[in-house]
Amino acid sequence: KYNMHGMKKEGSENRPTDSERARPLRNNRNMTTSNIVDLYVCLICGQGNEEDRLLLCDGCDDSYHTFCLIPPLQDVPKGDWRCPKCLAQECSKPQEAFGFEQAPRDYTLRAFGEMADAFKSDYFNMPVHMVPTELVEKEFWRLVSTIEEDVTVEYGADIASKEFGSGFPIKNGKIKLRPDEQEYFDSGWNLNNMPVLEPSVLTHVSADICGMKLPWLYVGMCFSSFCWHIEDHWSYSINYLHWGEPKTWYGAPAYVAEQLENVMKRLAPELFESQPDLLHQLVTIMNPNTLMAHGVPVYRTNQCAGEFVITFPRAYHSGFNQGFNFAEAVNFCTMDWLPMGRQCVEHYRLLNRYCVFSHDEMICKMASKSKDLDVALASAVYKDMIIMIEEEKKLREAVRKMGVIESVRENFELLPDDERQCAKCKTTCFLSAISCICKSNQLVCLYHAKELCSCPPHRCHLRYRYALDDLYPILSALKLHVATYDEWSSKVTDALEAKDNEKKSLSDFKSMVEEAEKKKFPENDLLKQLREAIVEAEKCASVAQQLLNNKRQTRYRSGGGKSQNRLTAAELQAFVKQLYALPCVIDQAPLLKDLLHSVEDFQQRSEKAVSDERPNTSELQQLMDLSFGFDIELPQLQHLRERLEQARWLDEVQLAHATSDSFSLDEMRRLIDSGVGLVPHQAVERAMAQLQELLTVSEQLEEKAHNLLKTRPPHSLTNLLAALEEGGAIPAYLPNVLVLKEAVQKARSWLEEVEIFQVTLE
Secondary structure, eight states, rough: OOOEEEOOOOTTTTOOOHHHSSOOOOOOOOOOOOHHHHTOOOTTOOOOGGGGGGGEEEOOOEEEEETSSSOSSOOOOOOOOOOOHHHHHHHSOGGGSEEEEEEEEEEEEEHHHHHHHHHHHHTTTEEEEEEEHHHHHHHHHHHHOOSSOOOOOEEEEEEEEEHHHSSSSSSSOOOOGGGGGGGHHHHHSSSTTGGGGGGGGGGOOOOOOOOTTTTTTEEOOOOOOEEEEOGGOOEEEEEEEEOOOOOOEEOOOOHHHHHHEEEEHHHHHHHHOTTTTGGTTTTTOOOOHHHHHOOOOOOEEOOOTTTTTOTTTTTTTEEEEEEEEEEEEEEEOOOOGGHHHHHHHHHHHHHHHHHHHOHHHHHHHHHHHHGSHHHHHHHHHHHHHHHHHHHHHHHHHHHHHHOOEEEEOOOOOGOOOOGSSSTTTBBBBBBBEEEEETEEEEEEEEGGGGGSSSSOGEEEEEEEEEEHHHHOOOOHHHHHHHHHHHHHHHHHHHHOOOGGOOOOOHHHHHHHHHHHHHHTOOOOOOHHHHHHHHHHHHHHHHHHHHHHHOOOHHHHTTTTTOOOOOOHHHHHHHHHHHHHHEEEEEEEEHHHHHHHHHHHHHHHHHHHHOOOSSSOOHHHHHHHHHTTTTTTTOTTHHHHHHHHHHHHHHHHHHHHHGGGGOOOHHHHHHHHHHHEEEEHHHHHHHHHHHHHHHHHHHHHHHHHHHHHHHOOSSOOOOOOOOHHHHHHTTSOOOOOHHHHHHHHHHHHHHHHHHHHHHHHHH
């Protein structure tokens, strides 16, 4: 059977109506006139106006305006209402007065399940498996926020697995596994094993702490909840839902822990005045929306059967069960937790909160077995122990100056925890404590040496576990064990965080990995980061080398088309930036940077060449030749190719004009035909217009010359000379015009001969 904790709100019997709440004073006929006047005055603002907003406390009859309360009330509440003063008095009572109560009956697991399913089915009036999780969540927070309704649910919480059994298999346990399931006995995910795995420092805590080292079981029903809290000693926790309906979780990151606490204290100050460690009591629930409205980030998840949920150190979390389910949870502490663990003990001291175990005792126990620790854990213990010894040295010096002279060695670990707790702050003493003969059954930690009793200090005794001279050799042995690792760790950390010129080479990184493997350093996060940096650097180096190899044949074959495997200039720029962002230096980085500069220079020259009014064939050809040396996607190439074709065509046209004696009509037509296929350009358009005009004029002259030559009777020499004068200004090769010119020349020669002959006859 399981003992179930019930959660119950106060009853709603005999609650006053809203009208009675707003005007309660007129019904009290036994009050004196002065008392009645006092009750009409708000104790906060001292005013008696707005009588309909004046509330009367059901506990002490004091009056308050709804808008004067912190936080203010928007409406007159229904049901019983208590003022802040009464609420604080109520909270100062023993824990049984509020929060969770012990259920009056015991259940078998089957009986509890039947009760839980019947409750949920009746509440939502539908089969349990058909109720949406969103509906349950909405109803849960409605119930939390309302005063008008009572809902009582029960929760089988904090059930010791040592007594009732675990949901995970344990050796020599009742669960029998098949041969292929034997691995689950020793699996690290078996919650009976996780707290005492080698990386968990809880392995070095002697006591079997129920809930921390030994799993606790949780049997939930709809609306059963776990309030906002963090784990003991700010440890990690892991929760596994074996079966049943989901568990809804809310969590806030560790870095907002104090912010969350401050918001709760600000919204409910009277609760924390009487109990500063209220959030450690698991009795405080607050809507996540309220926290988020005050700037606290909150995350949620639904944990389903077969899923783990892990909470990190000092990460506040809360939640509720969607229905009947069975979960198991335990704590664990990895070496990164050690600084937080020490910080937590300091926090507990301020709150006068009991410790579950002695942090200093655990550190000393690990330090005394330094050779059995892996170097990473030993290094973390060494750093924590330095802090511990320095603090202890200051405290003992302060006690000595106070006048405490007598001292005696005490094996605190042999005492029960309740016999070595500080009478003031409740911390568990281990390294030292102060006692006095007037209170032989009490002691205090060195922080509260002056608060034990009023006796003169010389009557007190310093009880110590180790002399400081005993601790230094332990620390030295620890340092010797971790010196090589710490040196390597420091070197790796500096290398991973180095900037610019201080960066190590890729070969240096590989050497550090080889050193770690040779000296058998643990596979920790630092070594993992180093390996990941090497893998990333090698990938980048490989890509960089491919870019530097200049695969020109790809561009020739593709005709300059886009390649899916080729980087763009922007991607090359980002890649170079990535190379210089690597924690190590690779040889290809400066070469690739030079390549990037060459590409950028190419782009600038290309833009200028493309934008020139008259394309320059030589410059364009140089740029095209230069592009073949880049294994980069260059969008300018298409424009360069177009401009180069235009420039070559213009050069042909210019050359044709320069050799007009051979510039035939067919050549004109050929140039015009090839020019038509070019991309439009101002210079091309002008040349095309000139060519077309020249062709038209030339064709007309050719036709005219042809007609003059063929016409019968022939034209006069004067007409022929006029036609020749017209065709002589055309820079082109015109055959008919040339024939006509030859005919005219012959005619003129004949006429000259005739004139000479006539003169001779005379």
